Amino acid sequence: MIGCFPIPYKDEFIYSILARYNLVSSNGSEHITSNELFSRPMWEIKMDLFPYAKKIEMKLEHFNFYNAVEIIENFSFFNYYKKLSGNKDYFQSLMLEERPGRIKNELYCHDIEIYNAYYYRFCLKCFERDSENGVPYWHITHNLPGVTYCEKHQCKLVSSDVKFNGKKLIALSNQVKISELPLLNDWEEKILKLISEQTVYLFYKKDSTRDTNTAYISYLYESGYLKDFALDEKSLTNDFMLFYSDSICKIINIDKKYVISTLIRRIKEAATGDIHPLFHILFLIFCGKKIKHLNENNQLTIPFDSDLFIEKTCKCFDGFFIHNSTLRFRKEGLIGSVKCSCGNYYGIESWNMKIEVRYGEKFTEQVGELLFVEDLPISEISSKLNISKSDLKNYLISRRNSARY
Known part of the structure; x- marks a missing residue:
C-alpha cells in the first residue's frame, strides 16, 4: 500500500x-x-x-x-x-x-x-x-x-x-x-501570444461547442472565401500559408500546408469535431475570431439572402445564431437551414434558392387555437402567423391527408 x-x-x-x-x-x-x-x-x-x-x-x-x-x-x-x-x-x-x-x-x-x-x-x-x-x-x-x-x-x-x-x-x-x-x-510574437491565450482559454472554457462547422462556413463567407456558394480553396490556402510564417510553424510543431488542407477537407465533410484543437485555434485567429465567438448564442452572418428567410419565418423568429442555424457543403453547392424556437424549420439549397418549410408542434397548436377555438378566418390566421394564405391552406390540406392514414 x-x-x-x-x-x-x-x-x-x-x-x-x-x-x-x-x-x-x-x-x-x-x-x-x-x-x-x-x-x-x-x-x-x-x-x-x-x-x-x-x-x-x-x-x-x-x-x-x-x-x-x-x-x-x-x-x-x-x-x-x-x-x-x-x-x-x-x-x-x-x-x-x-x-x-x-x-x-x-x-x-x-x-x-x-x-x-x-x-x-x-x-x-x-x-x-x-x-x-x-x-x-x-x-x-x-x-x-x-x-x-x-x-x-x-x-x-x-x-x-x-x-x-x-x-x-x-x-x-x-x-x-x-x-x-x-x-x-x-508580428510573429503577437500571433504566438494569441495562440497561447486562446489555448489556455479553451482549456478552462466551461462549456463545449457542438457545431463549429456552421460557424466556420460563416467566417469563410465574411472573409470573402465563399464565391457563388463554393469555397475558394486556392485563395484560402495561399492566404493561410502567408499568414503563418515558417518560424511560427517551427516553434509550434506544425506543417501549415497540412493544417489548412485538413481544415478545408473537414469543413467540406462537416466533420470539424475531428480537427485537432490547435488547428481550430489557428483557423479562428486567421479569420480574426476567438474561441468566445463560438458561443452558441452568438449571431451568424449567413451566405444566403436573409430576406428570403424573413419572408417565410414566423413572427417569433429572432435571427440567425450558432445554436439555431446549420450550414453544410454539398456537391451541388451549399445548404442552409434555421430552426425557430417554436420548432418550425426553414431550409434552403443554393442551387434552387427556394425555402423549404417544416412546421413544428407549437405551430400546429397555434393554428388549432386560432382556427377551432377563436374561429378566425384563414386570412387573419395567416397574418398572425406570418404565413401566406396559400401556404396555410397547403399546410391544412397536408395535415388532413396525413390524418386519414
Missing part, C-alpha cells in the same frame, strides 16, 4: 504529480514507480492523453484522492481535447477505459502527439512564485500544444531538457537545464 502521495497544486500536470511522488518515494526509479502505479513499463505511459486514471484512483482510494474523472479533468489534457470535440462523452469513455490509441485513431485519424512540445516548458516567474509557496512544478497550461507564453505573467516560456512523454520522471527544480525559445519579430 502506498504510504504517502503528493497533494496536487492548481494547474499541475499529471506528469509533475507523478515525478514528485517518484522523488519522495523509496522506489529509486521511475520504472518501479510506473509498475507500482500502473503495472506497466514507463515507456508506455502517455501523459497528455492519460488513460490510467482508474488505476490511480484505485491505488489511492485510502487517501480519499481525486476520482478518475476528476484526475483526467484537472491534471491531463482532457479538457483541451474535449471542448471542441463532437463526441466528448465518447472521448471520456476512451480515456477511462485505458485506450489512448483509439482516441488518436478514431477521433483524430492521425498521431496527435506530434503537436506537443519536444521538451517540457515552464515560466521562470511561476517557478519563483511556486518555490516561495511550496515547490516548483510543471504546469498543464505551459505544456499544451502551441503554448509559448505564460498567460498569468505574459512572458515567454523557457524550454527544459526534460523530454515530453519521455522515459524519465523528473520533478521541476533548479537542476533542470533551460534554453530560451527563439525570439521572433513583433
